[in-house]
Amino acid sequence: MNAVAPFHSGQSQSLVSRFAVPAIRCAGCISKIENGLNTDPGIISSRVNFSAKQVAVTHLPELDDHQLKGKIEALGFEVQILADNPLAEEKGSTGKLIRALAVAGFGMMNIMLLSVSVWSGATGVTRDLFHWLSALIAVPVIAYAGRPFFASAAMALRYGRTNMDVPISIGILLATGLSIYETATGGAHAYFDGAVMLLFFLLAGRVLDGMMRDRAREGIGALLKQTAPGAMVLADGGKTRWIASGALRPDMRMMVAAGESLAADGVIEAGASQFDCSLLTGESEPQPKGKGDRALAGTLNLSAPVTVRVTATGEDTTVADIARLMDEAGQRRSFYVRIADRAARFYAPVVHSLALLAFGYWMLAGAGWHQSLLIAVAVLIITCPCALGLAVPAAQVVASGALLRKGVMVKDGSALERLAEVDYALFDKTGTLTLGHPVPVNLDALSLAQKQITLALAQASRHPVSKGIRTALLALEIEPAALDDIQEVPGEGMTGSWGGVSVKLGKPEKSEDHLSSQLTVGSDTVLLQLQDDIRPDTTEAIAGLQALGLPASIISGDNVRSVAHVARAIGISAQASASPQDKVEAITRLTAGGRKVLMVGDGLNDGPALAAAHVSIAPGSASDVGQQAADAVFTSASLMPVTLSVKVARRTMQIVHQNFALAIGYNICAVPLALTGMVTPLIAAIAMSLSSLIVVGNALRLNGAAK
């Protein structure tokens, strides 16, 4: 992200760029990065945000993001450039709510101070003075802190609907108006304390809700990797320059080094390499591509540098097609109505007609309009969904906190509600049921010298098989052998020379299985078998889901053989070679059959399905698209968090229903008092705080729910 900030000297402009540095772990890292960067003449200042694992660098415009990235990498940290985080847009709303909460808290405490003296027997001039002071505090406080509710209620009414905020707003406005009248006429009861307290409790619920959303979004934002923000483009005269993906145009020539992903669709003009398309299609096998072949944006170039002529950019790429499919699929979900608003649909009319009836009855009974209105307001205040407004967010915040400690980030409360309703689970294979990276299984077949040679060769390649071998060998603390003349032959493997003996690590001659590799040292050959391991605890997790009443099946874009292998190992049915469209259709079919589908997937190709499902979960290793489309992200290697999330979500909804029952029970006791005109501001204040405390206390029981 580049934001223009005024530069101190006033002559030039400085830019602020932000980077994700996940490896910041201690104070040493903070000082290393900040001190290291600040010595650079082009950098004005840098600031590490430890909680978000980000670095904000203020620098001269001469430096671009890639040079800065290189500078941070030179300090020994892995780093990603942060683009505008698409999840961060709503962040300001929680800040506003917190400010409103602070104001309401201030008002509540001071008004309560005055109210207590009124309740303890202040009369005459003193009481009037205190009422006036209360009004002086309450009116601006309500005007400021009540805005979120008034705005939302006005919006709902404009579209002829009603939500939780409508009865709240009416209650608060009526109570305030009547209290001002009471104060002006020297009456005995003013409800300023009740109105402000109500605002305070309700805002507390909203703040909790917003903080939960922000926390998960920040966590996910830090996980987001940016896929190819641009490309090195070959200009006339052989020069290269960096062009951001938004500015790429057809017929430009991109130089794509090994290990880079493509920023646009194109045709290979020079060179040949292998491409990892797993994010785009779900295929686990790298695709060899040469001159004249089409290469798609979002795929990863594995082995050799290639030159690609751009054919489609931005909106026209295959990636963008998937994004569009995802948008369409996601629109259906926005019709979901949250439980608090569903409750409000029944609640609001009942409350309003009760208050109206009370007013009518007392008018007929001859109590006079002043007394009748006072009673009607008491009914509104007493029944105002204080406990309801707190009941749902409190439970959801505690539950999502418990899940967060287990490595599951739930994006918002509505995701928890939907998660509790699912009755069918669909899994993607590559990267979801499996870890998505191959692991060698027969390393023992190698001698120590062979291991050292293998490591030296594997280190030099970005092929997933090589990476898997390298990780496993490094875990065994093997030192790489010293090799000369290491070369990568695209599609074949790595060659080199070890003290004059030619060595090779590459495609096996006999086996068809792509997940194997062959080491040749002189005339000896050893076959290395690899497996894309199924995530630990997968069988237990699936069994757990079944116990919860969720049958599961696999839907994957990978070939039949790979899918069948995994399906057999886990013991569930599977559909292979499914395109993103197929996945969405499968979900639509299930939904039409009355199922509520939980989709678990990671790739770009799962994005539309993740958006179409009733609720979706993605692993932390998922593509950005997967993580953005999913309602929750889990960071562990095990699949258990999926089962756990469903369990916790159901437990949460139990608590929410209990809270509703408590709130309604409280109303059943309190409403008759209000209707008979026996509720004074003192009783209203006690009842309100007591019911809120009970509801929050009940929600806190969820703390241990994720065990």
Place this chain on the structure above:
Amino acid sequence: MSGLAILIPVALLMGLIGLAVFFWAIRNNQFEDLDGAAQRILIEEEDETQ
């Protein structure tokens, strides 16, 4: 009664000061990086006087 004329404004003023400080803290990003603040105390400042 005469005490009230002093005590109530004092109470209100103190509350308002607290509120103002909280707003100032939010505006100056004091709550942006709570874990980082805890870590920074451990950084040894080198030769600040240079």
